[in-house]
Amino acid sequence: MAGSKIAPGPIVTKNELGPRARRKVQRPQAILQAAFEEFVERGYTATRIEDVAARASVTKGTVYLYFQNKEELFQHVVGKLSQPIFDEKQFLEQHQYRSCDELVRLFLDTLYDHMTVNQHSREILRFLIADGRRFPTLGSTHFDQFVQPLMTMFDRILQKGVREGVFEIWTNDHISQILISPALTYAIEMFLSADNTKLPELKIYINTHYEMVMRTIRKARLDMSDTTRLRGYSEALYC
Amino acid sequence: MAGSKIAPGPIVTKNELGPRARRKVQRPQAILQAAFEEFVERGYTATRIEDVAARASVTKGTVYLYFQNKEELFQHVVGKLSQPIFDEKQFLEQHQYRSCDELVRLFLDTLYDHMTVNQHSREILRFLIADGRRFPTLGSTHFDQFVQPLMTMFDRILQKGVREGVFEIWTNDHISQILISPALTYAIEMFLSADNTKLPELKIYINTHYEMVMRTIRKARLDMSDTTRLRGYSEALYC
Amino acid sequence: MAGSKIAPGPIVTKNELGPRARRKVQRPQAILQAAFEEFVERGYTATRIEDVAARASVTKGTVYLYFQNKEELFQHVVGKLSQPIFDEKQFLEQHQYRSCDELVRLFLDTLYDHMTVNQHSREILRFLIADGRRFPTLGSTHFDQFVQPLMTMFDRILQKGVREGVFEIWTNDHISQILISPALTYAIEMFLSADNTKLPELKIYINTHYEMVMRTIRKARLDMSDTTRLRGYSEALYC
Amino acid sequence: MAGSKIAPGPIVTKNELGPRARRKVQRPQAILQAAFEEFVERGYTATRIEDVAARASVTKGTVYLYFQNKEELFQHVVGKLSQPIFDEKQFLEQHQYRSCDELVRLFLDTLYDHMTVNQHSREILRFLIADGRRFPTLGSTHFDQFVQPLMTMFDRILQKGVREGVFEIWTNDHISQILISPALTYAIEMFLSADNTKLPELKIYINTHYEMVMRTIRKARLDMSDTTRLRGYSEALYC
DNA sequence: GATGAATGAGGATTCATTCAT
């Protein structure tokens, strides 16, 4: 920009930024974070730009310095959240020597962990549902960017299991979606219960979910005689 | 509930109501219906009382004749929706001679049918999620009135199956909730996909869901040599 | 509207309006008048709806009850002003026995009268000039509705004079426009001089204007010895 | 005037200015020019300092370095424009041997030329009319600096004609103003017609204007018998 | 009971102006 010609302030030889420049980089981040929190707390319509600004410790005007308007701000917030929560390749490589059963368990653990720990991954759902009508693109965008990758990865694990003869999938119709569903239910319960009093204890919930998955897809081995088998590896992974 | 004020006093066996009285009874119903539709379409904040009024073919003032304010109107709308979608006793009596497998299937069919056909049953979810923060009571109210009964009924079916020796349930922790989850996922997908292009075909989806449930809970499949393999432990857990 | 069904208030048999209805008719007029005055005083951009409202003794909201937004209000104001200031047929019939000289004088008198007495007829010019860029349609609309009729009428008078042999017009090019110009100059001076101190005295100004017109178009003056001096050439040009 | 601060200190006979000093001189000029163009395009209120700055290739801050605030900037712009468009003495000396008829024609040609070619001379009018109320001094200032000199010069030509016995002025009341009026009308039409489609062809318009003037003021000579006299000199001057 | 005109608090957005760099 024009600034480069004039080189305002010290000619920075090192890679340090002046306080102005540093702030200019941080501001939009701070605003996005503040906006996220406000949107989460109140929803799109009820969120006031002024509150976003206050939370980011700036004033109204500053928000408009970085974002055209409220809608654009919202889109940016959601866009940032829609990023895939974990990298497929990395996941598979990292755990390439695990059994398929263990992969399923790891997948679930990672998924619930994200949902629980990472507020972002969870609250985006609320946006999509609450303001989906107002921003029709959001839904499909998020689906492509966030949900689809999850599904695909789970599918890969299933297929791996099938190839290795440990899983048996009787249909390809929506099977991943159905098997993952309890995680969604849990997420939704999380924001339905204002106080988390009635919320299921996560550990136990995952156990049951995992068991459901395994019972659904594990190949029935004729020579099974160890009734405690299910317990074993589950406990090995999850303590 | 609040509905009692408004509820048309169902059983008017004798003399019909005069036109005045009839209107007095119908007006609030019409307004509630209109409000429901508007709230569904736009969410709480974005819904304007005037639009509700117009949709109900009355004027703003009239709305305030029957409801204190916008918030009360909303509460009434949600309250009305939260009523259980199907009656447990009736369901069980009606199908008392069915096998447990069939009961599960019937339960699922009924559930999906309600969600698909009955906009109310589906959209209430959106309310809860979208405006849950604004109305903290909603979540738990709805849970008690709407979700819990569903859960309980499914539980009864499971228990019946266990008693009859066809189902085997290894845990009591959230099992109903987890087994029903795919229905919730479907509902959410319904309002996330603006156009219903990508929506799974319902029949197939239910089939997979049903299969998942049965594989999870059905006692040792016939083609397995050891049909009793899991019994002991399941009974130990489930009392 | 809905009101008719219910007939609010007394069933008015005579042609009296209730206080509400009466106000409803008067309000838009009052708002338009107030808007006109504010726009005149400050121009489009600097005029605040709230001030318009205050001047009309209502509140902001009421203005928006009758006009979509500021721009529409402005358009209405201008539209109302653009109406022709006097009726051509009526003017000609009313004065059919006057001499052409008298008609010219009457035309000028009427024109200046409107400009002087009727603030509207004068101030519209300011709008067109000041905010013409913002509302491109205004200019041509006003020209068609307001200026063109004036011009046409003046033309008719000239032609009448030519037919009767008292006027002689050597060209058709913009002659009306040029002969009327001093009125425009006067109008503009009127709003350029904040205090009307330096303003020409109207009567004298019109006299000079009239004389200018007559000297330009009157056929050979009587005190000239050669009354036919210009005839040939004028007829050649004007057909 | 205010211009003195900014005016480049006209007579720099000796040593050239260094780049710094040169910029110090050029900046305000560039800003004034940019401001002029923006004010012309949008009017006072709708013009944003930032746009002025951008057009002058500087930043907002720089504008405030040279001008206290928006209003002062505007005053400077108008002040600069109000300078007389042509020098009376120069004009008269330059054309001292022309006939009075020719002087009138020359005067008109110069006037229209300025209005047409020189955007400044024309647009100042728009300022005065559009924002006259906001800046009451503007009107009279401009009148004194711009209009009055024009009028006076035209008066001088008339008086010269009278002295030489070719013009006959029957009154002193506003005669110059009235005779010059068509030029104003033309100017106004220029900015009323967004596209210059309907605009009169300038050459022809001036011809008619000139003819009007001459018919109004030329002394009726008894011995006139040459009906083509008017054509002659008009064509001589204007081809 | 019903109406709908009127209200005015509230929120999005703009932009002149300041000032640290």
Next chain:
DNA sequence: AATGAATGAATCCTCATTCAT
């Protein structure tokens, strides 16, 4: 001298709510 990030007053417009008819 120049920059441009930050400010916040100002203004348009909306809409829940009231109340005279």
